[in-house]
Amino acid sequence: xxxxxxxxxxxxxxxxxxxxxxxxxxxxxxxxxxxxxxxxxxxxxxxxxxxxxxxxxxxxxxxxxxxxxxxxxxxxxxxxxxxxxxxxxxxxxxxxxxxxxxxxxxxxxxxxxxxxxxxxxxxxxxxxxxxxxxxxxxxxxxxxxxxxxxxxxxxxxxxxxxxxxxxxxxxxxxxxxxxxxxxxxxxxxxxxxxxxxxxxxxxxxxxxxxxxxxxxxxxxxxxxxxxxxxxxxxxxxxxxxxxxxxxxxxxxxxxxxxxxxxxxxxxxxxxxxxxxxxxxxxxxxxxxxxxxxxxxxxxxxxxxxxxxxxxxxxxxxxxxxxxxxxxxxxxxxxxxxxxxxxxxxxxxxxxxxxxxxxxxxxxxx
Numbered sequence: 001x002x003x004x005x006x007x008x009x010x011x012x013x014x015x016x017x018x019x020x021x022x023x024x025x026x027x028x029x030x031x032x033x034x035x036x037x038x039x040x041x042x043x044x045x046x047x048x049x050x051x052x053x054x055x056x057x058x059x060x061x062x063x064x065x066x067x068x069x070x071x072x073x074x075x076x077x078x079x080x081x082x083x084x085x086x087x088x089x090x091x092x093x094x095x096x097x098x099x100x101x102x103x104x105x106x107x108x109x110x111x112x113x114x115x116x117x118x119x120x121x122x123x124x125x126x127x128x129x130x131x132x133x134x135x136x137x138x139x140x141x142x143x144x145x146x147x148x149x150x151x152x153x154x155x156x157x158x159x160x161x162x163x164x165x166x167x168x169x170x171x172x173x174x175x176x177x178x179x180x181x182x183x184x185x186x187x188x189x190x191x192x193x194x195x196x197x198x199x200x201x202x203x204x205x206x207x208x209x210x211x212x213x214x215x216x217x218x219x220x221x222x223x224x225x226x227x228x229x230x231x232x233x234x235x236x237x238x239x240x241x242x243x244x245x246x247x248x249x250x251x252x253x254x255x256x257x258x259x260x261x262x263x264x265x266x267x268x269x270x271x272x273x274x275x276x277x278x279x280x281x282x283x284x285x286x287x288x289x290x291x292x293x294x295x296x297x298x299x300x301x302x303x304x305x306x307x308x309x310x311x312x313x314x315x316x317x318x319x320x321x322x323x324x325x326x327x328x329x330x331x332x333x334x335x336x337x338x339x340x341x342x343x344x345x346x347x348x349x350x351x352x353x354x355x356x357x358x359x360x361x362x363x364x365x
Contacts, residue, residue, distance in 0.1 A: 001025060003075040004087075007067055008184050009160055015059020018185045019048075023055070026075065026082050036061070038084045053187050143180060145204055148230035152237065153244040162188050164198060167244030174199040174248060178225060181205035181213050189222050200251045207258055214255065223250075226257040233261070240268045280306050281316045285327075286342040296334040324352055 003022035046057035189201035202223035205213035284302030
């Protein structure tokens, strides 16, 4: 039986190993201790803390092999012991050799005494921090999905797992904590939610591992998030204004994956279809001269190829009667006056938009 374990910063700091699925397969239920043996045959008796979901007592091995964050350890069961083998084998840290007092005195006698001269100044170049503190966790690179969330209006709050993000929505804010599948202790997600530190929590895994991630997410009561879905949301944002509120709606449903996005895509498609219908009506009205009366039936003939319903076209005409367009005037049900041409009305609307933009710029400045 073999397995693989990836170290986190918490593992290195506490000398522990989380009870992940790959680790649990080596243990019996409620087993109090486990024996590890490293590459050099050194044995580690490690207590199993089932309540804290971790094994402790491995700090010596981590220090000996000079392991760092995200480095992997291969596990193999041999009898009653679990063999440890670091994926990146480094030479063990040398141990200090004690000297016998007698030999030290003889060495001191053999060294000729030199008269002390004037003190000399020695310039010492300090060692880099990486040499002095080899086990200090280096800052982690943010995962790929962090960039997609930032494009959707989130700001990253932590530099390591669990990855926490905050969405500022004016008078409303919410936070989310995410862990990649197999990364860190998933129980931290539950703790963050129960303590109120975040409103939502989720497990991130690619679509190829969706079923496995969904099972684990549901067992913990958190959401499943796929990077592919976040990328798709980011692309949709280029054609339709999407943001953190849309993400929250999907988190409330418990999953944010490509399949769950289909409903949102259909909704956006419908809204874009309404925009297309609005454009079609404007193109039809462009053929009507200014200060001329026309009927709803006339417009229906012009947009008949699009298959629009009369109620939809009537609603668009009513919008064009009011501000900021004021392009039409309704004379009676189904009868309208073309106040000004479409071209002139759009030009006035552009001037109005420019004026409002200038006012906004002056207010912000």
